[in-house]
Amino acid sequence: MVVVLGLFLLVPIGMAAWVSLLHWDGQSNPFTTAADFVGVRNYTDLLTQDGLDRTQFMTSVRNNLYYVLLVVPLQTVLALGLALAVNSRRVKGKGLLRTVFYFPSVTSSIAISTVFLFLFQGSGAVNALLKWAGIHGPRWFTDAHGLVWTVLGWFGLVDPDKPVGALASHGFLGLSWWDWLSGPSIAMCTIIILAVWTTSGTYMLMFLAALQDVPAELEEAALLDGANRRQSFRHVTLPAIRPVLFLVVTLGLIGTWQVFDAVYVMSQGAPPTPR
Known part of the structure; x- marks a missing residue:
């Protein structure tokens, strides 16, 4: 295990760190004299x-940052809610519900991304449904405006195409505050929906296993002491599944920082900048 870990994790990390200290063209062998050492x-x-x-x-x-801050909480809350639903004694057809909820997690991400691409294109089913409801659907994968300014623009408070004031003239690390506070783009919101939908099933199974390990006597004792279901969940169930909650959040952070396939298939990286 130590050899495998060193060969496939530590050595690549060390090589990447070394390459980052070189003046390298990205094509030649970075471990030859063709790359100059420039330090930091x-x-x-x-x-x-x-x-x-x-x-x-x-x-x-x-x-x-926007992707991580939105996907991790949403998928964690949704997965926990689904686990609580299928773990309830009053719900019938639990086996079918578990299969339905878990099915998107075992489907090819490329296939699901392609389906979403057809659904959210200009003439897709989503825009057709919005048009039927009297709403003009956005250009999902070509609109680079942030969701914050887009929503405020609907109410006539700002013009998404014309950043003004101190937010446009001042910034941090090369981006204006207007760009930092713009929120996720419309395209990213679509990808976030896809990510939450396809990952919640896996985390639901983790939560479900943890919930089934919670002693029923603890919950019954809490109910006998006068606690309602919300208080019982907060003070009994949630502390009992805290290790699994930590695991789910950790795996979610790892997965969201490494996302690539869905983003590449659906938007080839990012929509163009509007200005």
Whole structure:
């Protein structure tokens, strides 16, 4: 195990760290004399010098932050809610419900991403349904406006195409505050829906196993002491499944920071910048 861990984890991390200290063209062998050692200059240039590289890097960091901050809580809460639902004694057809909830997790991510791409395209089923309801559907995968400014624009409070004031003139690490506070784009919201839907089933099974290990005597004792179901869940069930909750959040953080396939299939990285 130590050999496998070192070969496939520690060695690649060390190689990546070494390459980050080189002036490298990205194509030749970085472990030859063709790459010059520049130390931490790559990091200082990226964080201190204005330019396209820093803007693109910080844009990717901002997008990842929004994705992580939205997907992890949503999928955790949804998975726990589904687990509580199928664990209830009053629910019938638990086996069928577990299968239905878990099925998206075992389906190919590429296939599901392609289906979502057809559903949310301009002439897709989602926009057709919104049009039937009298709502003009957005350009899901080409609209780069942040959701915050888009929603405020619906009420006439701001113009998403014209950032104004101090938010546009001041910023942090190459991005204006207007960009930092814009929220996830419409395209990212679609990908977030996909991620939450396809991952909640797996985490539901983890929560379900934890809930079934909670002693029934503890819950019955809490109810006999006058606690309602909400209080029993908060003070008895939730502390009992805290290790599994920590595991689910950790796995969610790892998965969201490593996301690639769905983003690439549905938007090839990101919608174009509107300005």
